Amino acid sequence: MTLFRCQDNCAERGYLYAGLEFGAECYCGHKIQAINVSDSDCNMECKGEKNNICGGVNRLSIYRLELAQESARRYGSAIFRGCFRRPENVSVALLASRPMKNMSVDRCVDFCTGKEYPLAALAGSWCHCGFPTTLFTLHEREDEELCAQKCSGEEFESCGNAKYFIVYQTQVQDNRCMDRRFLTVRAKQLIALASFPGAGNTWARHLIELATGFYTGSYYFDGSLYNKGFKGERDHWRSGRTICIKTHESGQKEIEAFDAAILLIRNPYKALMAEFNRKYGGHIGFASHAHWKGKEWPEFVKNYAPWWATHTLDWLKFGKTVLVVHFEDLKRDLFVQLKRMVSLLDIAVLEDRLLCVEGQKDGNFKRSGLRKLEFDPYTPEMRQAISGYIRTVDSALKRRNLTGVPEDYYPR
Template sequence: MAPPSAVSSMARPLLKIQRYFRRKPVRFFSFILLYLTAGSLVFLHSGFVGDSSTGENGGRDPLVASGIGNRVASSEGRGVGMMGRVVKDTRRPTPRRYGPPWMKGAGGKDWEGRGYIGCYIDDTAKRALRGVSFFDYKKMTVFRCQDNCAERGYLYSGLEFGAECYCGHKIQAPNTSESECIMQCKGDKGNLCGGANRLSIYRLELSQESARHYGSAIFKGCFHRPDNITLALPISAVIQNMSVEKCVDMCTEKELSLAVLAGDRCLCGFPTPHFSLHEMEDEDMCLHRCHGEEFESCGNDEYFVVYQTQVQDNRCMDRRFLPTRSKQLIALASFPGAGNTWARHLIELATGFYTGSYYFDGSLYNKGFKGERDHWRSGRTICIKTHESGKKEIEAFDASIVMIRNPYKALMAEFNRKYGGHIGFASQAHWRGKEWPEFVKNYAPWWASHTLDWLRYGRNVHVVHFEELKRDLFSKLKDMVLFLGLEVAENRLLCVEGQKDGKFKRSGLRKLDYDPYTPEMRTSIDELVMTVDASLKKRNMAGVPKEYRPTPR
């Protein structure tokens, strides 16, 4: 046994350490220091230790990113040197899924093909695609890049370095060897997303409703020369080294909403019955390159390229209350999320009269719906918004326009409105939480019962399908104006077409990356769709549009 003096000498250091840690501030910072030291060791270990193989199913990614800087392509095709990045090119190129290389036109300039068109050189100081860009170093895919560029109206999308997406209206760089675009997409290893200073470029197939922009101007399409060009487009001038920008600038300065390119001639005007923009031609008829910009199309003497400038067409902007109180109450009825606010916007522009509401929404009043504050029975508005259903509420109206929308779209739109506002979005937590299943359970049956009640109890019902109104706005809106008992002003309807979205459309950029509907939800909703379809046909009306109907499983 050790003598007492030895025990005492051994205990003193332990006692000092104990007293040291009893002092709270010192103890706290000591633990922080130990924590940071341990974390640093773990980080260094994970960063420098591991399997360096590059096999398809295992190993580390051959791309080591220690910083993002300017990337400089090497003169050799095998290796690429970059500031802060190293590429070890030992992989075999993965076959592409999107479009074969032979779709690429001469010199890499594609005027006819769709989809993948080639690998192009990119320069950080002078980009090949000069529109918007965004990066995602974990989940980038070809589809995601294409979808975002198409949503913004661009003609081309390009992917670089496996994780970077660029959009543009024209390609402003030469193409290069396909062997230089061999980096896998970060979010989809089965596809390639360019390389270092190399873009895999795709030409986008845009839907009719997707606006293609050139700066602030919107591409409207290719159209045949009107019969009376002087009446249709009263302002014209020959421009040396013609380009889209020069013509758009000229018509904007003249305060006209259409910029029309016809070879070296620029014409300006408004949409009129002489030039309504309703009969679009194949874009190939207009593919004649501009003298001032070889990557742009300027049309010719017979086929015109048309852009809508940022000048507002004021022919349909005046609105007022009815001059005499109406004795007839007309409902604008819909399930929530079926486009009622958008329909009100269109009706007000087309008729020049305010619409009313069964409710009061201060945010809509502040955005210009002045009829929002009137009592719904005031008789001063052309029609009254309502989401009500039930015999008593419906029979209070003398006539009704009933808006119906695809339930899958309507439910998601109303869920976004409920948790994100009129043009906002629900959060991912709401979509993935208990709120969404509960919402579908309660609201899906209401989608069907709302329409069935209005068909059963409504007097003089005019049915409008949201999707058909989007596809053929002019004729469907014309029918709505006639149903409201007003004469149709064609110039006014053409004006509405140019500013149909107003302030009441979600951007569409925040899309879910998965299907929120379970198989059980779809089975239930499909049955409701067929019930509504049968009820419409029973009343000698057209059934629901084909996109509502369930697809065979």
């Protein structure tokens, strides 16, 4: 046990606090229902690191966590979506409502779950249920202080008020975007979903399938992905039955075989680590410590880092119609970026369906974030080389009047 391991595990699961006790125990939670005691009561060194304290006997060292943007705060099984302004017509925007005595998050979430709605919106003593729609998109989050009215039946949680709603996502699946099928009319053009390995191609396929209702295909065949529900994996990539084709190829002949492409680009530092994890741990696993510390990692970076740059350069040079999407932008603003991607596929999609995708975005195959290593795997020499590749790609994008690479590609 170390401070880092406990905080990282709690943050990855969306909790606000991490608490360490007895030198080796880690607890996660959203609220603290105990009094402060003297710091001297926390006097047990962490079992996994010297000179750091991990609580004591019946004493917790507690840390408030800074959650990454993609982390989901939770309340039990429900995901916290935020504080939002009351929609103009509540009875139209939200489909079931009920006043509650002793209002609590649990009561409202349980009520909406029972009604089989994916959203629970708390408004003081009222509980509303429904779906994300164009009338209630959940895109314009408000300051949580505007919702900070305590629940009548729960001392430590906010229940919103008549003007500002606290919203949770229940465990009920939003089925408006879950149907998937093959194209019944052969596709007029072959569209590639092109990326360097580790850049989020499988995740993007998941999003596209939810958004369009059609299966994506692949230049390869991956049985594990087929078993995860990517039924287009077994189709030949030229079958014309799938909406777009996954490919990591970067040669001129392979690129010119496609009529158009969505080119997904990701920070090379993150992409290289993700592909290394996949290579040695599978689609949702992780490489072992021995692999990171052994000869495999430096050899991998030596061979793959230059390919990260040439992959993008080749698609920009030989691709006929190329839509560039940065993985980081897709995570940050999924609705807008996915709408761009779908427009290239020439599919008319209702906005309510895209809003449904936002609630189902992770799927059941996605690795739960990059496991944070307790050391930097990149040597100064590796970083110097990768920074050069980043500058090359940035210049190539800007020469085509496209947005350059995001600033966070450069190490800080």
